[in-house]
Amino acid sequence: MTQEAHVSVQSSTGPLTTEAGAPVADNQNSETAGIGGPGLIQDQLLMEKLAHFNRERIPERVVHARGAGAYGTFTVTADVTRYTRAKFLSEVGKQTETFLRFSTVAGNLGSADAVRDPRGFALKFYTEEGNYDLVGNNTPVFFIKDAIKFPDFIHTQKRDPYTGSQEADNVWDFWGLSPESTHQVTWLFGDRGIPASYRHMDGFGSHTYQWNNEAGEVFWVKYHFKTDQGIKCLTQPEADKLAGEDPDSHQRDLRESIERGEFPSWTVQVQIMPAADAATYRFNPFDLTKVWPHADYPPIEIGKLELNRNPENVFAEVEQSIFSPHHFVPGIGPSPDKMLQGRLFAYGDAHRYRVGINADHLPVNRPHATEARSHGRDGALYDGRHGGAKNYEPNSFGGPVETGRAMWQPIAVSGTTGESEAPSHAEDNDYVQAGNLYRLMTEEEKERLVGNLAGFISKVSRDDIAQRAIENFRKADPDYGKRLEAAVQALRG
Ligand code: HEM
Numbered sequence: 001m002t003q004e005a006h007v008s009v010q011s012s013t014g015p016l017t018t019e020a021g022a023p024v025a026d027n028q029n030s031e032t033a034g035i036g037g038p039g040l041i042q043d044q045l046l047m048e049k050l051a052h053f054n055r056e057r058i059p060e061r062v063v064h065a066r067g068a069g070a071y072g073t074f075t076v077t078a079d080v081t082r083y084t085r086a087k088f089l090s091e092v093g094k095q096t097e098t099f100l101r102f103s104t105v106a107g108n109l110g111s112a113d114a115v116r117d118p119r120g121f122a123l124k125f126y127t128e129e130g131n132y133d134l135v136g137n138n139t140p141v142f143f144i145k146d147a148i149k150f151p152d153f154i155h156t157q158k159r160d161p162y163t164g165s166q167e168a169d170n171v172w173d174f175w176g177l178s179p180e181s182t183h184q185v186t187w188l189f190g191d192r193g194i195p196a197s198y199r200h201m202d203g204f205g206s207h208t209y210q211w212n213n214e215a216g217e218v219f220w221v222k223y224h225f226k227t228d229q230g231i232k233c234l235t236q237p238e239a240d241k242l243a244g245e246d247p248d249s250h251q252r253d254l255r256e257s258i259e260r261g262e263f264p265s266w267t268v269q270v271q272i273m274p275a276a277d278a279a280t281y282r283f284n285p286f287d288l289t290k291v292w293p294h295a296d297y298p299p300i301e302i303g304k305l306e307l308n309r310n311p312e313n314v315f316a317e318v319e320q321s322i323f324s325p326h327h328f329v330p331g332i333g334p335s336p337d338k339m340l341q342g343r344l345f346a347y348g349d350a351h352r353y354r355v356g357i358n359a360d361h362l363p364v365n366r367p368h369a370t371e372a373r374s375h376g377r378d379g380a381l382y383d384g385r386h387g388g389a390k391n392y393e394p395n396s397f398g399g400p401v402e403t404g405r406a407m408w409q410p411i412a413v414s415g416t417t418g419e420s421e422a423p424s425h426a427e428d429n430d431y432v433q434a435g436n437l438y439r440l441m442t443e444e445e446k447e448r449l450v451g452n453l454a455g456f457i458s459k460v461s462r463d464d465i466a467q468r469a470i471e472n473f474r475k476a477d478p479d480y481g482k483r484l485e486a487a488v489q490a491l492r493g
Contacts, residue, residue, distance in 0.1 A: 018044070018045055018048060019048055019052065024045055027045070030043050030045075030046040031043035031046070058319065058320070058354055058355060059353065059354050060108060060109040060354075061103075061350070061354065062154070062350065063105050063106070063154055064103035064104070064105055064120045064122075065103075065107065065108050065109045065111075066103055066104045066107045066108065066109055066110070066111050066113070067101050067102055067103030067104070067120060067251075067318065068101070068102055068103075068198065068250060068251035068254050068255070068318065069099060069100060069101035069102070069311055069317065069318040069321060070099070070100060070254060070255075070258055070307040070308075070309060070310055070311065071097065071098065071099050071100075071307070071308070071309040071310075071311070072097075072098045072099070072100060072263075072305060072306050072307035072308050072309070073095050073096070073097060073098065073305075073306050073308060074088070074095065074096045074098050074125060074268070074303055074304070074305050075093065075094070075095050075303055075304045075305075075306075076088075076089055076090075076091060076092055076093065076094045076095075076302065076303050077092060077268075077301060077302060077303050077304055078092065078300065078301060078302045078303070079091075079092055080211075080270075080302050081213065081214075082213055083211045083213055083219045083221070083272055084211035084212065084213060084219075084331040084332060085212065085213055085214045085330060085331035086127070086129070086132070086211075086329050086330065086331035086332050087127060087128055087129050087329070087330075087331075088125055088127035088128065088129070088132070088329070089302070089303075089331075096125050096126060096127055096369070097125075097126040097368055097369065098123055098124060098125050098126065098305065098307075099123075099124045099126070099317075099321065099364060100121070100122065100123045100124075100305075100307060101120065101122045101318060101321055101323065102119055102120060102121060102122075102198040102250065102254070103119065103120035103122070104117045104118075104119060104120070105117050105118050105119075105120065105157065106154075106157040106158060106166065110247075111247070112243035112244075112247035112249075113243070113247065113248060113249045113250035113251060114194060114234060114238075114239040114242040114243040114246075114247075114249050114250070115194065115239065115243060116188060116189070116193045116194050116236070116239065116452070117188075118137045118138060118139050118184075118188065119137060119138040119195055119198065119201060120135075120136075120137055120138075121136045121137055121138055121203030121204070121225065122134075122135045122136070122323040123135075123136070123203070123225075123305070123323075124321075124323060124327075124365075125329075126367060126368035126369050127329050127367075127369055127370075128369040128370050129329040129330055129370065130327070130329050130367050130370060130372075131327050131329075131365075131366075131367050132327060132328060132329045132332060133323045133324050133325065133327035134205050134223060135323045135324065135325050135343070135347070136203055136204050136205045136206045136207075136223065137203070137204060137206055138192075138195060138201045138202055138203055138204065139184060139187055139188070139204060139206065140204045140206060140222070140224070140291045141183050141184050141187065141206065141288060141289050141290065141291060141433075142184055142206060142288045142289060142339060143175070143178070143180070143181040143184045143185070143289070144178060144180060144181060144288075144289070144339070145180050145287050145288050145289045145337075145338060145339060145422060146338045146339065146342075146421075146422070147338060147339050147341060147342020147343065147346070148342070149178065150339075150342060150346075152174065153174060153178070155170070156170040156171050156173070156174040156175075157171065168456055168457070168459035168460045168461075169460055169461055169462065169465060171456070172456075172457055172460050172465050172466065172469040173465045175469055175472070176465060176468035176469035176471070176472060177468070179430040179431065179472045179475070180289045180430045181289070181472075182430055182431055182434040182472045182473065182475075182476050183289050183290070183430075183431075183433045183434040183437065184289065185434075185453075186434045186437050186438060186449065186473075186476070187437065189449055189452040189453045189456075190437075190441070190445065190448070190449045190452075191233055191445055191448060191449075192231065192233055193233070193452065194233055194234040194235075194236070194238075194239045195231075195232070195233055195234070195250075196232035196233055196234050197232065197249070197250050197253040197254070198250045198253065198254050198264075199227065199229045199253065199254065199257060199264040200227055200229050200230060200231060200232035200233070201227055201231065201233075202224065202225055202226050202227050202231070202266070203223075203224075203225035203266060204222070204223065204224055204225070205221075205222060205223030205224075206222075206288060207222075207288055207325075207335065207337050207339065207340045208220045208221065208222055208273075208285050208286050208335040208337055208340075209221050209222075209223075209332060209333065209334065209335055209340075210332065210333040210334060210335055210408050210409065210411075211272070211331060211332060212331055212332075212333065212408055212409045213331070216409055217275070218275035218409045218411070219272050219273065219274060219275060220272070220273040220274075220275065220277075220278055220285055220335060221270045221271065221272050221273070222270065222271040222291075222292060222297075223268065223269075223270055224268070224269040224270070224271070224299055225266035225267070225268055225269075225305060226266060226267045226268075226269060227264070227266055228264070228265045228266060228267060229264055229265075235448070236451075236452055236455065254307075255310050258307060258308065258309065258310050259310065263306050263307055263308040264306070264307050265304060265305060265306040265307070266304070266305045267301060267303075267304060268301070268302055268303035268304065268305055269299035269300060269301050269302065270299065270300055270302055271292050271294070271297040271298070271299050271300075272297065272300065273285060273292065273297055275411075280425075281296075281425060282296075282425055282426050282427040282428075283425050283427055283428055283433075284422055284423055284424065284425045284428055285335075286335050286336050286337040286338075286340075286422065287337070287422055287428065288337055288339045288340070289430070289433075290428070290433055291433060311364075316362070316363070316364065317363070317364040318364075320355050320359070320362050320364065320365070321364045321365060322347070322351040322354075322355060322359050322360070322365050323347065324347035324348050324351065325340060325343045325344055325347060326343075326344040326345075326347065326348060328407050328408065329407065330405070330407045331407070331408075332407065332408065333407055333408020333409070334408065336411065338422050356379070356380050356381060357379035357380060358379055358380065358381050358382055358383070360372065361383065361385065373400035374400075375390075375391050375392055375393055375399075377391045430472075430475075431472070431475045431476040432476075434472075434473070434476035434477075435476035435477040435480070438476060438477045438479075438480045439477060446480075446483070450480075450483045450484050450487050451487065453473070453484055453487075454484060454487035454488045454490075454491055455491070457469055457470065457484070457488050458488050458491035458492050466488060466492075470484050470485050470488065
């Protein structure tokens with residue numbers, strides 16, 4: 001459907017009305033005391049319009065504020081019932097409605113799309129057992145591995161309290177002091193750091209999640225969404241130009257391709273680790289700064305995701321959409337990844353603040369293939385959907401009852417409580433996978449990576465901060481550090 005076809009009046013008959021439905025006589029001139037005199041408080045249309053306008057915004061997302069979304073279909077293409085009992089994955093050919101919101105991370109709501117930044121890949125499956133949200137990125141790893149560092153990290157990506165701008169000093173100070181970021185930073189400043197569009201990039205669940213089957217066996221999984229459009233990226237100069245000429249480039253591309261009937265799709269794969277492997281795997285499988293090399297756990301194709309319908313109303317369906325890593329369905333659950341554990345709290349909390357306590361019940365967020373049957377009630381903008389049904393459980397009036405079966409399997413834990421680092425496995429350190437990624441690159445790719453990094457590091461005002469940042473890359477690979485130091489020196493003079 002074209003853009004024009006969506007531009008319709010709200011209702012074909014009847015006059016313009018106030019919010020309360022009363023007919024409006026004059027929407028051009030406000031009421032005054034005499035011709036040319038001051039305005040009157042009895043002009044309720046003027047009061048109502050000005051007051052409504054003042055309340056049109058809700059707080060933007062504290063991260064991933066800038067984004068675009070579309071509905072689609074997920075189709076199962078392989079039998080995975082030996083790994084998970086999730087009903088939406090129970091049969092080859094089975095289809096589930098989805099909604100996917102793409103985003104950048106650091107920019108504000110009105111910022112440009114074509115920037116060097118990870119892209120959010122937040123996917124909602126409207127399953128018959130409730131909504132399952134997979135809130136990932138276009139990168140398989142992340143900058144940090146403990147949720148307690150997230151607010152500090154994001155503060156360095158956002159605007160400085162004094163200058164009001166993003167500051168290279170803050171970004172590189174934090175990354176330099178957080179060597180676990182070296183892998184993701186290498187990824188971000190490499191060729192895939194600026195996707196040409198949302199359609200031309202992969203998506204990842206990034207974290208490790210639990211799958212469990214009917215027999216109660218546990219598997220650890222990582223999700224991969226491989227773009228069927230092919231990977232296409234922008235160089236820094238191409239992105240700088242596009243961001244200036246068309247700040248909405250990604251959003252427009254997504255909408256227009258769906259309007260043209262060119263439905264973007266992704267091949268969905270999972271890496272599956274039997275639970276018994278986790279303790280002795282060479283990398284901590286719950287460390288978000290690490291991948292599982294494909295040679296260890298080859299990706300298995302399990303489905304196809306297609307986006308085929310644009311939202312009708314961007315505010316209602318994209319701005320008010322909510323995704324939470326704690327939205328699981330039976331057969332799928334969390335892992336002990338310390339980042340994921342923090343996220344299980346953070347999103348619901350953000351939604352209650354940003355959209356409100358009844359956010360789950362808006363059309364884009366509510367279950368589409370089943371209904372929510374909770375005893376949560378009332379609150380701001382409650383729509384009365386429960387009618388006169390009892391609001392407690394257990395009750396003797398035929399209300400919904402618990403199933404007695406947990407969505408995920410318990411896991412064994414040991415030791416004492418404490419603020420400890422996540423355990424290191426045999427080959428774990430903060431640099432090993434960054435170095436491996438660097439050594440996989442061609443000479444030209446290395447040149448561009450070093451050039452991109454040097455361009456940014458050279459903006460740092462203090463030598464010690466720049467030096468510390470460079471040291472991390474040197475520890476990943478001596479050649480990486482040497483070239484970067486030379487490139488930064490050349491730019492700083
Ligand atoms: C402890 C670490 C993290 C915390 C505390 C955190 C917190 C948040 C918060 C508060 C939001 C805004 C939610 C809203 O207002 O609706 C958000 C959005 C988002 N986050 Fe995170 N985040 C973390 C790590 C991550 C990671 C590791 C990923 C990807 C692998 C990720 C992907 C996203 C995406 C895609 C969105 C946008 C969702 C949407 O489109 O509505 N975040 N995050």
